[in-house]
Amino acid sequence: MKGSGRHKLDQRTFMEQVRECRDKGYLLSSKKIGSGAFSKVYLAYATHERMQHNPKLSSDLRGKHHTMSNGRWVGVRQVQLYETYQNSQRSYLVLELAARGDLLEHINNMSDRRCCPGLEEEEARRLFWQLVSAVAHCHGAGIVHRDLKCENILLDDRGFLKLTDFGFANRTRLKDALLSTFCGSMAYTAPEILMSKKYSGQQADLWSLGVILYAMVTGKLPFKECQPRRMLHLMRRGPTFRLGLSPECQDLIRGLLQLRPRTRLGLQQVAVHCWMLPAAHVLFHTVLSATPEKWADSQLPASPDHAEPSADLESPRPILQLQCPQRQGTTKGRTLDTELKPPEAHHKREVGSVGSGLYTAAASAGTGACRQLLSLCCASAIRNMPGHYLINREQVGRKGQVR
Numbered sequence: 367m368k369g370s371g372r373h374k375l376d377q378r379t380f381m382e383q384v385r386e387c388r389d390k391g392y393l394l395s396s397k398k399i400g401s402g403a404f405s406k407v408y409l410a411y412a413t414h415e416r417m418q419h420n421p422k423l424s425s426d427l428r429g430k431h432h433t434m435s436n437g438r439w440v441g442v443r444q445v446q447l448y449e450t451y452q453n454s455q456r457s458y459l460v461l462e463l464a465a466r467g468d469l470l471e472h473i474n475n476m477s478d479r480r481c482c483p484g485l486e487e488e489e490a491r492r493l494f495w496q497l498v499s500a501v502a503h504c505h506g507a508g509i510v511h512r513d514l515k516c517e518n519i520l521l522d523d524r525g526f527l528k529l530t531d532f533g534f535a536n537r538t539r540l541k542d543a544l545l546s547t548f549c550g551s552m553a554y555t556a557p558e559i560l561m562s563k564k565y566s567g568q569q570a571d572l573w574s575l576g577v578i579l580y581a582m583v584t585g586k587l588p589f590k591e592c593q594p595r596r597m598l599h600l601m602r603r604g605p606t607f608r609l610g611l612s613p614e615c616q617d618l619i620r621g622l623l624q625l626r627p628r629t630r631l632g633l634q635q636v637a638v639h640c641w642m643l644p645a646a647h648v649l650f651h652t653v654l655s656a657t658p659e660k661w662a663d664s665q666l667p668a669s670p671d672h673a674e675p676s677a678d679l680e681s682p683r684p685i686l687q688l689q690c691p692q693r694q695g696t697t698k699g700r701t702l703d704t705e706l707k708p709p710e711a712h713h714k715r716e717v718g719s720v721g722s723g724l725y726t727a728a729a730s731a732g733t734g735a736c737r738q739l740l741s742l743c744c745a746s747a748i749r750n751m752p753g754h755y756l757i758n759r760e761q762v763g764r765k766g767q768v769r
């Protein structure tokens with residue numbers, strides 16, 4: 367289809383979506399927050415009528431604060447799913463807004479700000495600690511994620527981490543049950559899965575944690591190849607580190623990126639690893655001595671770039687509207703995604719106006735049901751601006767470079 371034809375179609379599709387959302391009580395904005403292989407993600411607002419029908423949504427939007435219950439951080443775990451609806455064309459998921467976007471984007475932003483790839487170790491530690499506790503929570507409940515990657519880790523308005531996209535998650539009754547489905551994104555995939563062996567979902571998640579930590583502190587992916595065989599070759603050689611990275615951090619990453627699943631560090635060992643201990647210390651003291659708000663304010667850097675839109679209590683409250691066109695086939699067995707996705711012209715965080723032409727990436731049509739309740743669609747934050755580090759969805763740093 368030619369450019370102008372596609373443009374008109376996209377506009378029409380978007381207007382349909384606006385109507386469909388309005389009928390359900392949500393005002394869809396043109397602000398596209400992200401997109402993935404199977405979805406487009408937009409900012410949306412809940413009307414008063416909608417909030418009256420959904421007390422949970424209403425109370426969350428009114429008091430968007432993290433609270434503690436029984437000494438555990440609420441909100442560290444996963445993005446709240448409020449509602450799903452669908453028609454013959456497409457499916458929608460209404461999710462809590464993670465106002466600071468995904469971890470990939472955060473690493474990019476911080477790399478820009480610091481003029482140095484990756485996060486400072488201290489910040490990486492704090493985030494990684496949250497991630498480890500989120501994954502521990504899932505594993506403790508018998509759930510393995512199987513698609514842990516920077517794009518599936520979101521940050522809320524206070525910098526708290528949220529785990530999303532449980533599309534490949536699996537519930538295993540037996541701790542040591544072995545799985546065989548290929549899942550996830552190649553750059554984060556454990557070697558045993560690439561070798562098509564039966565694998566433990568928990569141990570595969572641990573490998574992905576190692577990749578994510580490496581990405582956090584170096585701004586790159588440890589292994590990047592399009593072909594599984596070459597990828598395995600790199601994995602056997604092991605990760606290489608930038609100068610200046612602390613030996614403790616290197617040790618932790620190596621402990622997670624062990625080829626043999628059984629020799630990988632377990633979550634308990636990660637939690638008491640010497641690189642992690644300062645985070646545990648901070649958490650322990652803040653749990654004992656501070657309110658969550660106080661802790662959040664004092665520990666987390668303000669991020670003016672991602673300030674949540676303000677709205678008084680009587681106005682419609684911003685939430686996230688997720689559109690999830692049908693996945694082809696089942697939610698399992700996603701095909702290997704080794705190709706680099708072409709970067710979008712810009713990572714669109716601007717607000718366009720209806721008909722302005724910003725809707726070219728509106729949700730594509732599809733039929734069928736959305737994914738299971740916790741399988742939140744996830745997409746990447748791809749930026750390609752001169753002078754910015756480009757960390758692509760499948761690779762952090764291309765061909766060993768940061769941009």
Ligand SMILES: Nc1ncnc2c1ncn2[C@@H]1O[C@H](COP(=O)(O)OP(=O)(O)OP(=O)(O)O)[C@@H](O)[C@H]1O
Nearest residue numbers: 400401402403404405407464468742743744745746
């Ligand atoms: N609740 C949210 N709050 C803020 N941003 C979000 C939220 N959910 C998703 N996003 C953004 O949209 C992107 C795409 O969402 P998502 O990963 O669910 O799509 P997907 O189609 O499942 O992606 P994938 O290609 O991994 O299958 C995320 O990487 C993130 O940048």
